[in-house]
């Protein structure tokens with residue numbers, strides 16, 4: 001049970017960035033020389049990627065220290081071995097979509113599957129561009145996992161993303177490594193660019209201009225160390241809690257501050273939140289620094305479709321803040337949330353209204369009218385971000401919130417409750 005408590009004070013760190021860890025494991029697995037990954041995230045999703053890579057012959061030597069650094073022994077760009085069994089991406093769409101693109105450029109047969117949630121998530125969004133590149137790939141009902149892939153030569157493509165998705169962009173760019181010549185992805189709305197930054201660090205020619213990202217096929221990759229910053233999407237739950245709980249003054253250090261990920265921080269500021277951040281280093285092309293947030297009265301805001309990719313994993317938190325803001329909060333262009341680990345758009349309405357708030361959800365948008373939450377029960381439905389949303393809501397809902405399926409938080413933020421209790425005491 002999460003009950004009104006607080007304030008949140010002090011300085012904390014959060015576990016490593018999920019998107020960056022996923023990409024680091026995958027690119028390191030394709031390098032020739034061993035790559036050390038420092039402060040990676042070890043959680044459900046990244047464990048899935050690590051296990052998939054290991055079953056294809058990549059070695060992982062994990063340090064026995066607090067940061068859980070890992071030394072990855074890669075197989076070279078085309079050296080992955082087809083596994084004996086199925087590649088199980090568990091709950092991770094990033095693992096499935098990115099590794100499917102990599103396997104399309106290898107030799108041999110690869111079969112991908114995942115858990116009940118992942119089996120409902122659209123894979124046609126990668127099947128289509130990969131086929132255009134010559135990949136031999138089939139999907140259940142041409143849309144869902146399981147996927148069957150016969151690796152082989154790929155050709156370059158120019159592909160316009162039909163949905164704003166960093167996963168699809170990254171999949172096409174990864175496949176582009178295996179094609180001779182230039183592969184270009186056009187994106188209408190910019191999404192997180194960790195793949196582009198890490199590919200550059202690995203010596204790949206990557207050119208980004210006016211919404212078009214071009215990668216040139218290579219014969220080898222070499223990364224030096226990858227330093228993984230804290231995950232801004234995990235930090236966001238603490239930021240929201242501190243913004244909401246009176247008297248809070250919280251700093252989160254060593255967190256990733258890539259400008260394609262700071263959308264939520266900008267929205268909190270726009271709502272009147274007393275929030276600032278400073279970049280104090282850039283390592284491997286990724287800026288990192290400290291975020292400081294103090295409780296302050298909030299006002300409603302309007303978030304338009306063009307801003308969504310930069311806060312796609314934080315949208316539910318905007319809804320929660322809206323319950324305690326002065327005036328309406330309108331969020332548009334969030335249809336993609338329907339194909340996350342749950343139908344997260346429907347869940348936002350169910351959670352907020354179920355706890356006594358006022359949310360009106362439409363096909364691709366929602367409106368929150370301010371009304372303090374009474375409290376109740378939130379069922380995560382296995383969605384890690386809903387589990388943490390419930391916990392944060394419990395800190396301000398009059399009667400507190402019980403979260404059914406709270407353990408799902410471990411998919412991206414192991415130790416979330418410990419960090420929360422640390423800053424509350």
Ligand code: S3P
Nearest residue numbers: 019094164165166167168312313
């Ligand atoms: C991710 C991209 C986003 C995000 C997910 C991680 C990534 O998904 O929701 O948590 O690592 O590329 P989409 O690309 O499907 O929007």
